[in-house]
Amino acid sequence: xxxxxxxxxxYRMYEYLLVLSPHEELWNRxxxxxxxxxxxxxxxxxxxxxxYITLAIFTQYAMMEERxxxxxxxxxxxxxxxxVELKDFGSFPSHTIYINVTSKLPVQNLVKEIRTDGQRxxxxxxxxxxxxxxxxxxxIARKLKPWQYxxxxxxxxxxxxxxxxxxxxxxxxxxxxxxxxxxxVQRFEFQNLPVTTKQGELFG
Numbered sequence: 113x114x115x116x117x118x119x120x121x122x123y124r125m126y127e128y129l130l131v132l133s134p135h136e137e138l139w140n141r142x143x144x145x146x147x148x149x150x151x152x153x154x155x156x157x158x159x160x161x162x163x164y165i166t167l168a169i170f171t172q173y174a175m176m177e178e179r180x181x182x183x184x185x186x187x188x189x190x191x192x193x194x195x196v197e198l199k200d201f202g203s204f205p206s207h208t209i210y211i212n213v214t215s216k217l218p219v220q221n222l223v224k225e226i227r228t229d230g231q232r233x234x235x236x237x238x239x240x241x242x243x244x245x246x247x248x249x250x251x252i253a254r255k256l257k258p259w260q261y262x263x264x265x266x267x268x269x270x271x272x273x274x275x276x277x278x279x280x281x282x283x284x285x286x287x288x289x290x291x292x293x294x295x296x297v298q299r300f301e302f303q304n305l306p307v308t309t310k311q312g313e314l315f316g
Contacts (some may be wrong), residue, residue, distance in 0.1 A: 124174045126286040128234075129294060130184070130226065131164035132196065132219070134250075134277045139163050141275065142211065142250065149209070149253050149268075153260045158253035160292070165196065165213060165250050167223050167282060170234040170242035171289065181298055183230050184284060188300035191225065193280040194218035198250060201268040206261045209268050210249040211275075219248040222282070 134142065142163035150158035172180065197215040204210070213219060227244045234242035256264065281301040285294035 125171055125236075125289045126174060126177070127289055128168075128170050128172060128180075128297075129164070129166055129285040130168040131166050131283055131285060132279045133164055133283060134196075134275065138275045138277050142252075145211075145273065146252055149264065153253070153256070153264050155253055155256060155260055157255045161251055161254065163250055165219065165248050166245050167219070168226055168230075168234065168242055168244050171236050171240045172234060173236070176233060177286075177297065180230065180233050181284065183233055184226070184282070184300050187222075187225050187229050188282060189303045189305050191222060191302045192304035193278055193302045196277050196279050198273065198275040200272055200274075201252070202249060203261070203265050203269070206258055207256050208251060208254040209256070209261070209264055210251045211273055213248040213250060216248055218279075220246055223248075
């Protein structure tokens with residue numbers, strides 16, 4: 113049944129990521145950390161993921177995309193750009209090592225707003241609910257085997273890293289279910305407009 117549904121336009125399922133991306137110079141520095149980790153600890157998962165701060169993960173039918181995009185546009189219109197501070201490393205035992213986001217509050221406020229405005233549209237069914245990331249972090253390596261995690265964390269818990277960037281927009285990415293590569297759908301600029309302006313632009 114699933115395969116038949118997936119071939120009908122509009123009923124095709126996509127996995128979505130909503131992310132904040134660092135600027136190019138910081139992106140390259142983080143990619144270097146990921147590459148170093150991948151070659152030292154022999155893990156492909158460090159190389160594959162891009163340096164994003166993930167805000168939300170969800171699965172939805174293609175036909176819902178336009179409504180979700182419009183909702184995210186509204187959230188972004190009313191949200192101010194903010195500074196993201198990165199410092200040193202943290203971990204989720206025993207599978208993930210990441211760079212700490214020390215300026216959590218604005219990211220959490222953004223995630224809360226996305227959750228309030230978009231949760232219903234992002235929910236496919238009871239088994240596929242959207243996942244909102246309330247603990248912002250920037251993954252270096254995930255799905256680590258126990259030895260990779262233990263040795264890696266022993267090293268990275270003593271390493272230092274600092275970086276900062278201005279988050280002036282968020283990007284929606286998607287990939288067909290079961291595929292590896294995400295494609296950008298749209299970037300939403302944070303414009304800090306008052307709500308009345310947003311509604312005027314939306315419904316005018």
